[in-house]
Amino acid sequence: MPHVDRIAEPWGTRTPYGPGEPWPVRVDSFLEAGVRAQDVERWVQSATILHSNGDGLDIAVKDGRVVGVRGRAEDRVNHGRLGPKDLYGWQAVNAPDRLTRPLVRQNGRLVETDWDTAMERVAGRVRQLLDEQGPSAVGFYTTGQLFLEEYYTLAVIAHGGIGTNHLDGNTRLCTATAAAALKESFGCDGQPGSYTDVDHADVIALYGHNMAETQTVLWTRILDRLAGPNPPALVCVDPRETPVARAATVHLANRPGTNVALMNGLLHEIIANGWIDERYLRDHVVGFQELRKRVHDFPVEEAARICDVPPDALREAARLIGTAQRLLSTVLQGFYQAHQATAAAVQVNNIHLVRGMLGRPGCGVLQMNGQPTAQNTRECGADGDLPGFRNWSNDTHVRDLARIWNVDPIDIPHYAPPTHAMQMFRYAEEGSIRFLYVTGTNPAVSLPELERIRSILAQERLFLVVQDIFLSETAQLADVVLPAATWAEKTGTFTNADRTVHLSDKAVEPPGEGRPDLDIFLDLAHRLDLRDKDGAPLVKWSDPEGAFEAWKECSRGRPCDYSGLSYARLRGSGGIQWPCDADRSGGTERLYAEGRFWSAPDYCEDYGHDLLTGAPVSDTEYRALNPDGKAIIKAAEYVPPHEQAGGEFPFWLTTGRTLYHFHTRTKTARAPQLQRAAPEPWVEMSPADASRDGFAEGDLLEIATPRGAVRARLRITEMRDGLVFLPFHYGYWDLPGGCGPGAGSGRAANELTITEWDPVSKQPLFKTAVARVSLVEVCPGTPSLAPTTTASRPVSSEVPATAGGAEAQAEESLP
Amino acid sequence: MNLDLVIRELHRSENELAHVLLRMSERHKSDHETYHVARDLASWCHDHVRALAEAGKEYGLDLDPSPAGDPSMVERLREKAAEWLGRRPEPGLLLLADFRHLYLAASGVSLDWELLAQAAQGAKERDLIELARRCHPQTLRQLRWANARLKESAPQALAS
Numbered sequence: 001m002p003h004v005d006r007i008a009e010p011w012g013t014r015t016p017y018g019p020g021e022p023w024p025v026r027v028d029s030f031l032e033a034g035v036r037a038q039d040v041e042r043w044v045q046s047a048t049i050l051h052s053n054g055d056g057l058d059i060a061v062k063d064g065r066v067v068g069v070r071g072r073a074e075d076r077v078n079h080g081r082l083g084p085k086d087l088y089g090w091q092a093v094n095a096p097d098r099l100t101r102p103l104v105r106q107n108g109r110l111v112e113t114d115w116d117t118a119m120e121r122v123a124g125r126v127r128q129l130l131d132e133q134g135p136s137a138v139g140f141y142t143t144g145q146l147f148l149e150e151y152y153t154l155a156v157i158a159h160g161g162i163g164t165n166h167l168d169g170n171t172r173l174c175t176a177t178a179a180a181a182l183k184e185s186f187g188c189d190g191q192p193g194s195y196t197d198v199d200h201a202d203v204i205a206l207y208g209h210n211m212a213e214t215q216t217v218l219w220t221r222i223l224d225r226l227a228g229p230n231p232p233a234l235v236c237v238d239p240r241e242t243p244v245a246r247a248a249t250v251h252l253a254n255r256p257g258t259n260v261a262l263m264n265g266l267l268h269e270i271i272a273n274g275w276i277d278e279r280y281l282r283d284h285v286v287g288f289q290e291l292r293k294r295v296h297d298f299p300v301e302e303a304a305r306i307c308d309v310p311p312d313a314l315r316e317a318a319r320l321i322g323t324a325q326r327l328l329s330t331v332l333q334g335f336y337q338a339h340q341a342t343a344a345a346v347q348v349n350n351i352h353l354v355r356g357m358l359g360r361p362g363c364g365v366l367q368m369n370g371q372p373t374a375q376n377t378r379e380c381g382a383d384g385d386l387p388g389f390r391n392w393s394n395d396t397h398v399r400d401l402a403r404i405w406n407v408d409p410i411d412i413p414h415y416a417p418p419t420h421a422m423q424m425f426r427y428a429e430e431g432s433i434r435f436l437y438v439t440g441t442n443p444a445v446s447l448p449e450l451e452r453i454r455s456i457l458a459q460e461r462l463f464l465v466v467q468d469i470f471l472s473e474t475a476q477l478a479d480v481v482l483p484a485a486t487w488a489e490k491t492g493t494f495t496n497a498d499r500t501v502h503l504s505d506k507a508v509e510p511p512g513e514g515r516p517d518l519d520i521f522l523d524l525a526h527r528l529d530l531r532d533k534d535g536a537p538l539v540k541w542s543d544p545e546g547a548f549e550a551w552k553e554c555s556r557g558r559p560c561d562y563s564g565l566s567y568a569r570l571r572g573s574g575g576i577q578w579p580c581d582a583d584r585s586g587g588t589e590r591l592y593a594e595g596r597f598w599s600a601p602d603y604c605e606d607y608g609h610d611l612l613t614g615a616p617v618s619d620t621e622y623r624a625l626n627p628d629g630k631a632i633i634k635a636a637e638y639v640p641p642h643e644q645a646g647g648e649f650p651f652w653l654t655t656g657r658t659l660y661h662f663h664t665r666t667k668t669a670r671a672p673q674l675q676r677a678a679p680e681p682w683v684e685m686s687p688a689d690a691s692r693d694g695f696a697e698g699d700l701l702e703i704a705t706p707r708g709a710v711r712a713r714l715r716i717t718e719m720r721d722g723l724v725f726l727p728f729h730y731g732y733w734d735l736p737g738g739c740g741p742g743a744g745s746g747r748a749a750n751e752l753t754i755t756e757w758d759p760v761s762k763q764p765l766f767k768t769a770v771a772r773v774s775l776v777e778v779c780p781g782t783p784s785l786a787p788t789t790t791a792s793r794p795v796s797s798e799v800p801a802t803a804g805g806a807e808a809q810a811e812e813s814l815p
Numbered sequence: 816m817n818l819d820l821v822i823r824e825l826h827r828s829e830n831e832l833a834h835v836l837l838r839m840s841e842r843h844k845s846d847h848e849t850y851h852v853a854r855d856l857a858s859w860c861h862d863h864v865r866a867l868a869e870a871g872k873e874y875g876l877d878l879d880p881s882p883a884g885d886p887s888m889v890e891r892l893r894e895k896a897a898e899w900l901g902r903r904p905e906p907g908l909l910l911l912a913d914f915r916h917l918y919l920a921a922s923g924v925s926l927d928w929e930l931l932a933q934a935a936q937g938a939k940e941r942d943l944i945e946l947a948r949r950c951h952p953q954t955l956r957q958l959r960w961a962n963a964r965l966k967e968s969a970p971q972a973l974a975s
Contacts, residue, residue, distance in 0.1 A: 419971075612855065613963075757848065
């Protein structure tokens with residue numbers, strides 16, 4: 001069987017195919033050194049968890065250990081393929097420094113203890129605060145990396161039991177704008193498109209989405225289309241020269257903070273040329289006239305001037321998009337983590353609405369997610385929303401949820417929107433949130449302006465609980481640390497960015513006393529003695545399947561309907577897309593076929609917002625605007641970013657991912673092949689900027705903003721002038737300092753980022769801050785260690801190519 | 816015709832509202848959304864002030880097109896806020912008080928635009944009708960923002 005170094009070749013071997021043809025199968029696998037396929041004792045079904053793509057895989061087990069992975073040929077998402085993070089990342093499960101016992105803080109130090117002591121401290125503090133202050137003292141900050149069953153249980157505990165409005169996930173950083181944009185345009189969350197749209201599209205537009213690095217297998221699907229007959233044309237909007245930009249027919253590298261101007265320019269050109277579906281607009285859409293008026297001020301020259309892109313390139317992009325027969329658009333952090341995030345993402349939806357291109361093969365929008373289970377955080381309500389896409393400002397929806405939970409509606413906080421993560425940290429800073437329970441995420445590295453975040457987390461008056469699998473930077477600041485089981489060590493389901501539900505079965509035991517997150521939540525509910533209104537236990541299940549069955553009932557009749565699914569159906573399947581009920585037992589490939597939406601006033605999840613101020617639209621206003629439940633076109637005014645590059649801070653700073661790491665590297669840095677591919681942070685600059693300042697490849701630079709400074713070695717890449725890029729993965733846990741820079745120089749990109757967020761989605765801005773750059777040390781002949789295979793590809797041909805060598809030989813099997 | 820009276824009053828009240836917004840932005844620098852959105856919204860008031868000064872020329876007014884401050888008014892407002900709060904130091908309560916005042920100030924401006932639009936229609940002054948049509952919706956958006964922020968801030972500030 002052929003072996004491929006998947007560090008050197010992240011997307012593997014091409015299997016070309018043409019429009020409308022099935023994507024060929026290619027099964028990728030990687031096993032521990034010395035283990036052959038025939039040595040594997042069991043293959044246990046699961047899916048990938050180091051990105052949002054949701055690729056089906058089987059976990060190889062030998063002697064009670066995970067020893068490798070293999071893609072599932074029959075899975076609808078990946079047809080057998082796996083990305084580098086999936087092939088090598090599982091090794092973190094076996095890492096020797098996993099947390100194995102609960103820890104509590106004693107005399108300023110974290111010491112090992114037993115579960116009973118640790119959980120009693122947690123529950124005792126909650127009880128005490130509920131007596132003293134009430135539920136407003138208690139906050140939960142979760143993740144996009146647990147399982148559906150865990151999120152739903154957490155939502156029931158927080159909303160139905162404790163009664164706090166302070167519940168959010170780190171999905172606020174990755175996918176909040178996707179949800180917000182879908183709610184604005186379609187009245188409800190829910191991904192309109194399907195990955196299979198790649199098989200049919202003739203034009204694919206990627207907005208701020210470096211898919212090649214964030215969803216490698218979906219990008220492989222596009223690469224295979226590009227290698228086949230009648231390939232699609234690609235439009236790429238990104239200030240960096242990413243692998244997507246290199247493959248694109250048109251690449252628009254717009255100035256940071258100008259996405260809305262760019263979108264308005266595209267829409268202006270599309271409308272002016274009459275590339276619109278009048279009939280679709282008349283029958284299925286409200287709000288078009290307002291858009292026509294708004295984009296009138298954005299002729300191509302004007303938009304191109306604001307965005308600093310060539311007018312002809314903008315015109316050509318509009319022509320491709322405007323004349324596409326089957327248009328697929330995807331959106332990610334370049335829009336979501338930027339200024340005017342929701343307004344910009346909504347304009348992508350608007351393009352599909354004016355063109356009438358939804359709900360048909362090849363005609364889809366993918367407002368992407370960053371994390372593997374972010375979709376479940378959203379639908380189960382662990383991001384603070386009400387479960388099942390219920391509308392918190394619709395009393396009937398709240399009553400319905402109260403009926404399912406058997407509680408009084410007044411016990412479910414619905415007097416205001418849920419408290420978003422950034423606001424929770426603000427309340428903790430002010431001192432009104434005094435208990436924060438963090439699960440599976442690392443805010444001490446991932447939130448903006450880290451000096452502020454560390455000072456909030458380190459406060460004496462804040463009781464911090466961290467539930468994780470490693471002693472992360474955040475865990476080091478905690479009062480109680482709870483050791484969790486992870487993927488492969490527990491059973492549950494999760495849903496990817498195109499609504500595909502996978503079951504992930506338990507393959508091995510967690511190390512030491514580690515427990516599944518679900519069991520820890522159930523323990524907490526038990527200790528708090530949470531009851532329904534008849535005095536029975538509020539949480540009525542005791543295992544994952546019980547939680548899933550409860551969730552099915554909660555989702556029944558709602559857009560994200562799981563009632564037709566079961567563990568038995570998912571086991572052995574190739575993934576099933578919700579909604580799935582008795583009438584749609586095979587699931588639903590695309591939403592919004594024939595222009596039917598979930599936006600009727602009595603059914604919709606959200607009435608929408610003012611895209612500039614974030615003020616919610618009222619029930620009455622929404623009924624007047626959209627009585628018949630059509631799609632909603634929302635126009636947006638362009639507003640320049642609040643920080644402007646120039647003077648003391650002449651550069652724009654943007655942060656992002658690299659292909660080889662995930663989140664704050666807690667797992668990927670513990671997989672040797674991935675860690676070696678991108679071992680330390682770097683800073684990217686354009687050749688013109690570097691030569692003007694006299695910097696060379698590999699020089700050690702200091703990057704500073706009004707918030708702080710970090711040091712990194714320079715990688716010179718082909719990207720926009722006036723921009724510096726830093727990867728956000730690198731923190732301090734693997735340095736002597738531990739949880740912060742200490743007296744040394746910082747290296748976490750978020751030392752620099754600004755505390756500001758989109759007023760609608762509340763997603764923080766990681767893409768638009770201003771910075772200055774200075775030389776620390778000239779390092780001739782020692783290039784930066786940034787990957788050469790990705791957007792950080794060097795201009796210089798003298799940098800050694802990134803490769804994984806003998807230890808990274810993965811198998812590729814082509815039938 | 817007393818259109819000049821309405822324009823003059825609106826010019827004053829838009830200036831005042833801009834001041835309330837900017838003052839609020841300064842006071843709540845550590846409440847980041849308030850800080851940024853309040854500044855964005857103040858720029859609308861400045862735009863309205865300029866447009867009103869221009870429109871006023873037709874009616875014999877010589878209004879300053881550049882936004883002006885009124886320190887005495889701000890002082891008054893701060894006093895009122897302090898009064899209502901009983902000089903409580905909590906930032907959440909201060910924020911609430913400031914949004915409450917913003918709401919009231921924006922209501923006044925909205926009312927003035929209503930008056931101007933009515934007067935302009937009575938007098939068949941097309942330019943003024945158009946001006947009100949352009950500016951008043953933005954005042955309503957400012958008002959809705961204040962209302963929304965009041966609703967979401969109140970439970971934590973008052974029920975903790």
